[in-house]
Amino acid sequence: MKDGKDLRCLNTVYVWELPVRIYHWLNALSIVLLMATGLYIGNPLLRPTVVTGEAATNFFMGYAFMIHIAAGYLFIANYLFRLYWAFVGNEYARSHHWPWQKSFWIEFFDVLLSYLFLKHHKDEHLGHNPVANLAYFGFIMVGSVFMALTGFAMYGELNPNGFFGGLQWVFHIFGPSYNVHMLHRLMAWGIVGFVVTHLYLAIRHDMFARNGTLSSMVSGYKFRCEE
Known part of the structure; x- marks a missing residue:
């Protein structure tokens, strides 16, 4: 039901191809690993006050750092693959709406107001x-x-x-290491905020549109419905 009306789902549409779904879940995995290890690196709660014994038995920070770097490699490789698939995938693998188009902003605010329950908009x-x-x-x-x-x-x-020493120009743009650390963490929390909002809107859209938004990231299929 939607606003007291029945929704009829006429047919299924293959929206998210397998490579896009793999990208989605690998991206989710890498973000979780990066955030978890990044939080520990920034504030090592498990760090003992006094380290005793061999270094090999007190290497938790080293493992966290190693996982963080490995997850970073996965994150970037996955990102580059997604850029490639935007050119070779189906029509849903790339954007057809651009900010320099007037129609983009008209629909942008219609959808945004709908998400805020301030306006009815059929997406x-x-x-x-x-x-x-x-x-x-x-x-x-x-x-x-x-x-x-x-x-x-x-x-x-x-x-x-x-190899990564060649990126020292980043410090010339954003300032000393402390500034870069701070900006890195701020953007990390921004991505966390995006993920939380993404989950909320995906669940909301699945409940109201009844088009299989959540299950589509597993099956790839959505339903084309109308009142």
């Missing part, structure tokens, strides 16, 4: 609507690049003559 997009497009572009497309540059620049500080 007919099986893929991403303008609000989702802008959020993904800001936090995932741009945010991922920012996190990669600042993260690997800090990693390069450990070995200035190594």
Whole structure:
């Protein structure tokens, strides 16, 4: 039911191809690993007051750092693959709505007001609507690049003559290491906020549109419904 009316689901549409679904879940996994290990690296709650014994038995921070870096590699490789698939995937694998189009902003505010329960708007997009497009572009497309540059620049500080030592120009743009650390963490929390909002809106859309939003990221299929 939607506003007292029955929804008729006419047919199923294959929206999210397997590579897109794999990207989605790998991205979720890498974000969880990065955030969990990043929080520990920034505030090692399990760090003993006095370290005794061999270093091999007190290497929790080292393991956390290793997982953080490995998850960072996964995050970036997954990101690059998603960019590639935007060009070779189906029509739902890429955006068809751009901020320089007047129609984008008209529908953007219609969808936004609908999400805030301030206006009824029938969202007919099986893929991403303008609000989702802008959020993904800001936090995932741009945010991922920012996190990669600042993260690997800090990693390069450990070995200035190594491969990532070439990212020292990041510090010339954003300031000393402390500033880069702070900006890296702020963007990390911004991505966490995006994830929480994404989960809320996905559940909300699944309940109101009844088009299989949640299950589609497993099966790939959505339902095309009408009142």
